[in-house]
Amino acid sequence: xxxxxxxxxxxxxxxxxxxxxxxxxxxxxxxxxxxxxxxxxxxxxxxxxxxxxxxxxxxxxxxxxxxxxxxxxxxxxxxxxxxxxxxxxxxxxxxxxxxxxxxxxxxxxxxxxxxxxxxxxxxxxxxxxxxxxxxxxxxxxxxxxxxxxxxxxxxxxxxxxxxxxxxxxxxxxxxxxxxxxxxxxxxxxxxxxxxxxxxxxxxxxxxxxxxxxxxxxxxxxx
Amino acid sequence: xxxxxxxxxxxxxxxxxxxxxxxxxxxxxxxxxxxxxxxxxxxxxxxxxxxxxxxxxxxxxxxxxxxxxxxxxxxxxxxxxxxxxxxxxxxxxxxxxxxxxxxxxxxxxxxxxxxxxxxxxxxxxxxxxxxxxxxxxxxxxxxxxxxxxxxxxxxxxxxxxxxxxxxxxxxxxxxxxxxxxxxxxxxxxxxxxxxxxxxxxxxxxxxxxxxxxxxxxxxxxx
DNA sequence: CAGTATCCGATGCGATACTG
DNA sequence: CAGTATCGCATCGGATACTG
Numbered sequence: 001x002x003x004x005x006x007x008x009x010x011x012x013x014x015x016x017x018x019x020x021x022x023x024x025x026x027x028x029x030x031x032x033x034x035x036x037x038x039x040x041x042x043x044x045x046x047x048x049x050x051x052x053x054x055x056x057x058x059x060x061x062x063x064x065x066x067x068x069x070x071x072x073x074x075x076x077x078x079x080x081x082x083x084x085x086x087x088x089x090x091x092x093x094x095x096x097x098x099x100x101x102x103x104x105x106x107x108x109x110x111x112x113x114x115x116x117x118x119x120x121x122x123x124x125x126x127x128x129x130x131x132x133x134x135x136x137x138x139x140x141x142x143x144x145x146x147x148x149x150x151x152x153x154x155x156x157x158x159x160x161x162x163x164x165x166x167x168x169x170x171x172x173x174x175x176x177x178x179x180x181x182x183x184x185x186x187x188x189x190x191x192x193x194x195x196x197x198x199x200x201x202x203x204x205x206x207x208x209x210x211x212x213x214x215x216x217x218x219x220x221x222x
Numbered sequence: 223x224x225x226x227x228x229x230x231x232x233x234x235x236x237x238x239x240x241x242x243x244x245x246x247x248x249x250x251x252x253x254x255x256x257x258x259x260x261x262x263x264x265x266x267x268x269x270x271x272x273x274x275x276x277x278x279x280x281x282x283x284x285x286x287x288x289x290x291x292x293x294x295x296x297x298x299x300x301x302x303x304x305x306x307x308x309x310x311x312x313x314x315x316x317x318x319x320x321x322x323x324x325x326x327x328x329x330x331x332x333x334x335x336x337x338x339x340x341x342x343x344x345x346x347x348x349x350x351x352x353x354x355x356x357x358x359x360x361x362x363x364x365x366x367x368x369x370x371x372x373x374x375x376x377x378x379x380x381x382x383x384x385x386x387x388x389x390x391x392x393x394x395x396x397x398x399x400x401x402x403x404x405x406x407x408x409x410x411x412x413x414x415x416x417x418x419x420x421x422x423x424x425x426x427x428x429x430x431x432x433x434x435x436x437x438x439x440x441x442x443x444x
Numbered sequence: 445c446a447g448t449a450t451c452c453g454a455t456g457c458g459a460t461a462c463t464g
Numbered sequence: 465c466a467g468t469a470t471c472g473c474a475t476c477g478g479a480t481a482c483t484g
Contacts (some may be wrong), residue, residue, distance in 0.1 A: 098229030
């Protein structure tokens with residue numbers, strides 16, 4: 001951890017918080033992740049060795065709190081008061097990024113895995129029709145994993161997968177990663193994408209009409 | 223420049239803005255520096271090669287603007303609109319640092335060179351007695367440069383040096399780097415430091431009594 | 445689930461000297 | 465003042481495999 005050797009509190013905060021990956025960890029905790037592999041879901045390129053090291057560092061600085069659950073081997077990470085206070089910083093960074101990067105550059109960074117993970121965790125289960133649902137996404141242009149499924153079981157179980165479970169979907173989105181990302185990020189709305197043929201949706205009426213309600217967008221502009 | 227490969231605007235902003243030294247450059251520009259070697263004064267450990275590279279990067283991203291003055295070889299750096307918008311981020315980082323780092327840790331990072339540079343640029347010339355002034359600082363515990371001078375020439379010329387100009391000072395601060403830093407950062411006030419014998423001041427009355435007016439503290443909590 | 449263990453390559457970075 | 469030019473070390477970091 002190289003240091004600026006400056007007494008400026010901003011410089012000191014930067015050394016710690018802005019070290020590579022640290023803000024990503026904090027973002028994940030702010031978004032509700034609380035254990036090791038969940039954090040990795042939101043940061044797939046984050047190697048476990050390095051994540052482990054960074055978590056220790058943040059714990060040592062009392063920015064996060066590590067807690068073993070009394071039963072089993074599970075570990076729970078949470079934000080301390082100073083950790084929660086990083087929200088303002090992260091939020092301002094997100095605002096700046098959303099304002100000053102070209103939409104095309106942001107969209108260009110999208111990929112199915114992260115998009116689907118983010119869609120899944122932003123799905124508003126209370127707004128879905130309250131029955132078992134299979135929500136399918138077809139990205140015909142994708143080679144590795146063109147098909148994804150979000151599995152909903154009331155009241156709030158939501159799972160994500162890219163392996164066919166062999167059941168018919170209740171709703172199918174036929175679209176591109178780019179178009180779905182635009183919807184998710186709030187750059188385009190649902191109607192626009194349908195009308196421009198960037199998205200096609202098939203399925204039961206009640207779930208289709210409620211799409212804008214349950215398909216969560218990132219309010220949190222990180 | 224390694225990337226997170228995430229479409230999250232916060233992650234993208236972080237890659238660029240939070241890369242080592244970039245926020246320091248932006249801080250300096252926010253504080254009024256506008257050329258190469260002035261920036262280095264506020265970041266003495268920043269190698270010129272690396273500074274040059276970073277300036278180019280920030281210029282390429284249109285966060286700063288580089289301009290050759292029409293006469294001579296001087297170059298002027300300024301913040302663009304998006305650059306100015308980084309103020310919120312830097313400010314939040316500074317707030318966080320000032321709130322969550324122990325005062326002792328912040329003070330422990332202080333050193334004469336940066337402290338004096340920051341004092342000099344925060345000196346409020348309009349509040350000084352309007353005559354030529356030599357303001358001397360003695361840090362008896364410092365080995366390399368125990369004595370510093372701020373030279374004021376009305377109305378607004380303020381220079382800093384650590385080489386004796388051979389003239390008597392109008393005011394002399396006998397103190398430690400730590401104590402002066404505490405005053406500068408607003409952790410302690412002038413009266414307290416005098417009473418605890420952490421600071422002694424000799425000189426003309428008018429300049430002494432107006433110390434709290436002209437000895438600038440860092441309002442800007444970076 | 446929650447991490448460790450390795451391993452090696454890239455390059456970031458600091459220090460210093462030098463130029464126009 | 466405004467940068468270039470070197471240069472080699474250190475370490476950061478990514479990928480992958482493996483364990484309790």
